[in-house]
Amino acid sequence: MGDRWIVNRSGSVVAEFLARELRNSIGGEVLRPHDAQYDAARKVWNGMIDKYPSLIVYCRDRADVITAVNFARANDVLAAIRSGGHNVAGNAVCDSGMVIDLSLMKGVRVLENSRAAEVQAGLVLGELDAATRSFGLAVPLGIVSRTGVAGLTLGGGIGWLMRKYGLTCDNLLSADIITAGGRKLRASADENPDLFWSVRGGGGNFGIATSFTFSLHPVDHVTGGMVLYPLDKAGKVLRFYRDFIESAPDELTTMAALMKAPPLFLIRGLQEEPMIAVHVCHCGSPREGELVLRPLRTFCTPLHHMIRVMPHYEHQSMLDAGAPPGLLNYWKSAYVTSLDDTLIDMIVDNFHRAPSPLTQIHLQHMRGAVSAVEEHETAFSNRNALCVMNIVSKWVDPRESERNIIWTRAFAEAIRPFSSGSYVNFMADEGREGTGSAYSTTHYHRLAALKKKYDPDNFFSLNQNIKPAP
Numbered sequence: 083m084g085d086r087w088i089v090n091r092s093g094s095v096v097a098e099f100l101a102r103e104l105r106n107s108i109g110g111e112v113l114r115p116h117d118a119q120y121d122a123a124r125k126v127w128n129g130m131i132d133k134y135p136s137l138i139v140y141c142r143d144r145a146d147v148i149t150a151v152n153f154a155r156a157n158d159v160l161a162a163i164r165s166g167g168h169n170v171a172g173n174a175v176c177d178s179g180m181v182i183d184l185s186l187m188k189g190v191r192v193l194e195n196s197r198a199a200e201v202q203a204g205l206v207l208g209e210l211d212a213a214t215r216s217f218g219l220a221v222p223l224g225i226v227s228r229t230g231v232a233g234l235t236l237g238g239g240i241g242w243l244m245r246k247y248g249l250t251c252d253n254l255l256s257a258d259i260i261t262a263g264g265r266k267l268r269a270s271a272d273e274n275p276d277l278f279w280s281v282r283g284g285g286g287n288f289g290i291a292t293s294f295t296f297s298l299h300p301v302d303h304v305t306g307g308m309v310l311y312p313l314d315k316a317g318k319v320l321r322f323y324r325d326f327i328e329s330a331p332d333e334l335t336t337m338a339a340l341m342k343a344p345p346l347f348l349i350r351g352l353q354e355e356p357m358i359a360v361h362v363c364h365c366g367s368p369r370e371g372e373l374v375l376r377p378l379r380t381f382c383t384p385l386h387h388m389i390r391v392m393p394h395y396e397h398q399s400m401l402d403a404g405a406p407p408g409l410l411n412y413w414k415s416a417y418v419t420s421l422d423d424t425l426i427d428m429i430v431d432n433f434h435r436a437p438s439p440l441t442q443i444h445l446q447h448m449r450g451a452v453s454a455v456e457e458h459e460t461a462f463s464n465r466n467a468l469c470v471m472n473i474v475s476k477w478v479d480p481r482e483s484e485r486n487i488i489w490t491r492a493f494a495e496a497i498r499p500f501s502s503g504s505y506v507n508f509m510a511d512e513g514r515e516g517t518g519s520a521y522s523t524t525h526y527h528r529l530a531a532l533k534k535k536y537d538p539d540n541f542f543s544l545n546q547n548i549k550p551a552p
């Protein structure tokens with residue numbers, strides 16, 4: 083149960099009448115621990131996170147965000163920012179402080195002629211796809227439709243269209259940001275370009291994004307789905323995968339996934355057995371898609387293949403069932419620059435020892451349009467990585483937490499020599515040292531200098547934090 087008092091960062095109680103004033107000046111809603119909806123409202127996607135904020139402020143518009151920021155700053159109250167609530171680290175909630183929740187801000191406007199979309203920060207990916215699909219247009223987004231657009235974009239945005247059209251942040255034309263001082267700034271190539279640079283990969287360190295404008299691309303149908311092989315062929319499949327992605331056209335984005343117990347939706351009619359899947363999305367012509375993907379069915383006999391031409395919108399939620407909210411999750415990620423035999427053997431060997439049958443390893447192929455953007459153009463680092471590897475540890479029983487966390491950390495440590503860094507959006511509890519691993523040294527120093535400029539007191543501290551430069 084949350085504390086009925088609002089306690090600031092120095093441990094003093096904030097006067098109740100100030101909280102009442104806040105409640106009266108917010109157009110959205112303010113929840114306190116005694117409110118009926120509080121318990122559901124404090125939860126995020128990752129069941130490991132169990133925090134009790136003193137205030138949850140549901141903002142309806144930008145004015146509410148400014149009011150909430152000003153309240154937190156004036157009263158020295160710790161503030162967490164939440165949009166989709168999908169971040170594994172759980173920084174979108176906090177104990178004692180205030181959650182500034184943008185999930186009611188769901189406005190979206192498609193500007194068909196200029197091939198752009200104006201999007202408020204509370205949208206989740208599926209809602210944005212739903213708004214653009216009838217125009218046959220899409221923003222490159224992530225692979226699970228309930229993820230928040232805001233957090234995904236600010237950290238980069240890896241997904242099925244990235245090799246053709248870039249990361250989500252590469253498609254950002256502008257963002258409206260509320261600073262720690264409660265000021266509204268536009269970040270774009272023309273306005274505050276340094277802020278624009280930092281919000282394309284630097285996460286939520288620089289202010290609260292209330293809206294984004296994205297470029298849209300003509301994507302209506304894709305050739306997508308997956309091919310499944312038995313896990314005992316994992317070494318062979320990953321070696322084949324290495325060669326297959328080497329010659330993949332930019333229209334094709336793929337992900338190899340090792341799974342102990344594939345989610346039930348995958349295995350209707352199949353035995354539940356450990357598998358390795360190659361997930362695919364080809365956004366070119368169906369005929370080219372069929373030709374390019376054929377070797378996946380012929381290099382060895384798969385258990386099953388489920389590749390077909392389908393609406394892009396449908397493909398975007400194909401993996402949703404495998405990512406239900408409430409499970410206990412602990413993730414680590416690593417960019418890898420090559421998939422040599424030693425690394426492949428290490429991945430397969432470690433995966434066999436994963437304590438939980440729900441755990442998966444994902445290898446998402448990057449390059450293409452991701453590496454066509456120069457490294458210095460955005461805060462996002464590691465554009466030349468071949469793949470981003472994600473150790474997706476998940477389990478049900480809290481008594482198993484320690485075992486799973488120890489295994490995940492040990493595995494991440496073992497592959498560190500093969501890695502050039504971590505993806506900031508997949509980080510768990512890496513803390514200060516870990517945040518540095520998401521960026522090149524040059525980028526990290528620039529981010530710290532911009533943090534000093536835009537948030538010198540580190541008001542936005544609940545994130546993969548970049549400390550202001552001294």
Ligand SMILES: Cc1cc2nc3c(=O)[nH]c(=O)nc-3n(C[C@H](O)[C@H](O)[C@H](O)COP(=O)(O)OP(=O)(O)OC[C@H]3O[C@@H](n4cnc5c(N)ncnc54)[C@H](O)[C@@H]3O)c2cc1C
Pocket residue numbers: 126127163164165166167168169170172173174175184203223224225226229230231232233234235236237238239240241285286287289290291292405507508544545546
């Ligand atoms: C099942 C699942 C699938 C995923 N798939 C992908 C994927 O395909 N590709 C990918 O790139 N990532 C993926 N992710 C990671 C995801 O991008 C990050 O977790 C991201 O932070 C989620 O955004 P959110 O708005 O839901 O975050 P929240 O949990 O709401 O917030 C996380 C953090 O983001 C910052 N933040 C959120 N909103 C704002 C805002 N409006 N202004 C400023 N800062 C803000 C804050 O620092 C906050 O602590 C996935 C995560 C999950 C759990």
